[in-house]
Amino acid sequence: MNITIKRIIIGICTTIILLTIYLLVPQVSNPSPSYETKLTHGTPVSDDIRAMLTPSIEPKRTRAIMVMQDGKVIYEYGPTDKIMNGHSTRKAMLSLLYGIAVDKKLINLDKTLSELDIDEYIPLTTQEKSATIRDLLMGKSSIYLPASGEHDNQITQRPKRESHKPGTYFFNNNFDANALGTIFIKETETSIGEFMEEYLAKPLGLQDFDSDNVIMGSPWFMPKKKTMHEQYYIYISTRDFARIGSMVANKGRWNGKQIISEDWIIKSTSSHSDLSNNHINYGRYDGFGYQWWTASDTNTIWTDGYGERFMIIDPDKRLTLVEQNFTGNSLLSSGLWLMNKNMDSGLSNLMKAHKTLAKNK
Numbered sequence: 605m606n607i608t609i610k611r612i613i614i615g616i617c618t619t620i621i622l623l624t625i626y627l628l629v630p631q632v633s634n635p636s637p638s639y640e641t642k643l644t645h646g647t648p649v650s651d652d653i654r655a656m657l658t659p660s661i662e663p664k665r666t667r668a669i670m671v672m673q674d675g676k677v678i679y680e681y682g683p684t685d686k687i688m689n690g691h692s693t694r695k696a697m698l699s700l701l702y703g704i705a706v707d708k709k710l711i712n713l714d715k716t717l718s719e720l721d722i723d724e725y726i727p728l729t730t731q732e733k734s735a736t737i738r739d740l741l742m743g744k745s746s747i748y749l750p751a752s753g754e755h756d757n758q759i760t761q762r763p764k765r766e767s768h769k770p771g772t773y774f775f776n777n778n779f780d781a782n783a784l785g786t787i788f789i790k791e792t793e794t795s796i797g798e799f800m801e802e803y804l805a806k807p808l809g810l811q812d813f814d815s816d817n818v819i820m821g822s823p824w825f826m827p828k829k830k831t832m833h834e835q836y837y838i839y840i841s842t843r844d845f846a847r848i849g850s851m852v853a854n855k856g857r858w859n860g861k862q863i864i865s866e867d868w869i870i871k872s873t874s875s876h877s878d879l880s881n882n883h884i885n886y887g888r889y890d891g892f893g894y895q896w897w898t899a900s901d902t903n904t905i906w907t908d909g910y911g912e913r914f915m916i917i918d919p920d921k922r923l924t925l926v927e928q929n930f931t932g933n934s935l936l937s938s939g940l941w942l943m944n945k946n947m948d949s950g951l952s953n954l955m956k957a958h959k960t961l962a963k964n965k
Contacts, residue, residue: 627936631819632687632839634812637801641809643843646676649961656957657681657950664946666930668842671957672850674922675858677843684843685812688928689938691909694838695781697804697848698788699741699895701796703856703868704803711791713738717745720787724749724779725830735770737787740780741894742876746770751778752822752835755910757884774877774892776884781895782833785820796820796836805844807863808851812841842928849915849924852905872896873905873917902958911941912949921962925954 649657649671657669658681668682690697705711717723718733726749735745746768750759758778785796792799797818805813821834851857852873856864875891875898889906891898897906905917911931917924929949932938 627939628934630687630933631689632817632933634685634687634841635814635816637805637810637814639806639809640811642811643672643847644676646673646678649679649957650964653957653960654679656953656960659950663929663950664948665941667927667950669925669927669950669954670842670846671926671961672846672853672924673961675850675854677846680843682842684846685841686930687812687817687839687841687933688913689909689911689931689933690838690840690845690928691911691913691931692781693840693845693907693909693913693915694836695784695895696907696915697800697838697840698781698784698796698836699872699893700804700848700852700864701788701799702737702741702784702894703864703872705788705792705799706868707865711737711788713741717783720790722783722787722832724832726750729766731766731769737784738894739770740784740787741872742771743774743776743780743892743895744771744877745777745780745783746773746775747777747779747783748775749779750829750831751782751833752829752831753782754778761884763883774879774882776886776892778835779833782831782835784895785836786833796838800838804848804863807861808844808847808858810844810847812844839933842926845915845928846924846926849917849926850922853917853919853922853924855919873898873919875900902962904958912947912951914949914951914954916954916958918958918962923958923961925958925961927951927954 657679668684670684671679714736716734716736732747739745748762748765797815801815817839819837851863855866856862856869872894873896874893877892879886879890888899889897890900908914913928915926927950932941
């Protein structure tokens with residue numbers, strides 16, 4: 605075999621090895637932060653609720669479920685320490701970070717996009733630039749432009765530009781969510797990951813989080829929409845996610861310490877929109893706060909994400925119910941899920957469990 609053929613074979617083998625490594629390497633690895641603290645356990649749920657929550661048939665993809673009350677774990681299923689892409693639950697988590705930043709007087713919610721010098725490659729109009737940070741948090745910017753990470757009715761039912769004035773009409777708009785990330789970094793002069801680690805993860809003692817769990821822009825070398833406002837990804841374990849929800853359920857307190865002001869928790873999780881008057885049917889939700897969904901029939905607060913992940917918070921009962929379904933954490937695992945798009949979940953059972961727990965507690 606001549607030298608040229610050998611070099612070609614070696615080159616091909618090297619390329620295959622590097623490609624395999626790239627396909628398999630996790631986007632986020634489970635950290636073991638020095639500030640982590642173990643969760644405590646309370647009185648377990650009854651046998652009927654356990655049977656309700658526990659899948660009778662093993663799910664086709666990895667599922668983790670956790671229920672907490674008064675800051676204690678009362679039910680747990682699956683690998684709750686497994687890092688998962690939170691998808692749109694990132695929006696509610698950023699809302700909490702905004703609350704901390706507002707409390708620290710780092711952000712003024714009444715600043716307009718014009719004052720903040722926020723624009724887009726498709727230039728914003730004067731009316732669109734009059735939207736405030738508060739408008740974006742409420743999903744009421746009335747900026748109807750394509751954005752990274754959008755799907756379904758965000759694309760097909762997007763209103764016409766300038767059909768509504770800022771602050772007057774709700775639309776679940778990824779432009780708002782992504783621009784909030786841009787604004788947060790600009791105003792705090794800190795990355796989302798670093799801020800979340802310092803002011804949320806450390807005080808809560810999160811077990812599987814550090815600043816590298818937050819990624820700006822697409823985590824892979826894939827085609828991207830041309831935008832000034834990158835999508836941010838927050839990878840989080842179910843047990844850390846539930847701990848955050850439990851803190852919200854207890855009006856911003858964790859282990860006797862006020863992590864986020866009670867005023868912000870109440871304001872951000874109260875509805876600022878009547879979705880019954882919207883051109884889109886948002887199903888179980890009839891209100892929207894600062895990036896949190898609300899359901900008045902059960903007096904619950906929600907955040908959810910693509911790929912079937914849910915958090916139900918019942919502040920009256922200090923209950924938090926969380927389910928996450930794995931959508932991949934490497935190019936290969938994410939790609940395999942996207943090819944199949946298995947959307948099975950235990951949401952109906954999660955809702956039944958909440959109804960029963962709320963009645964009994």
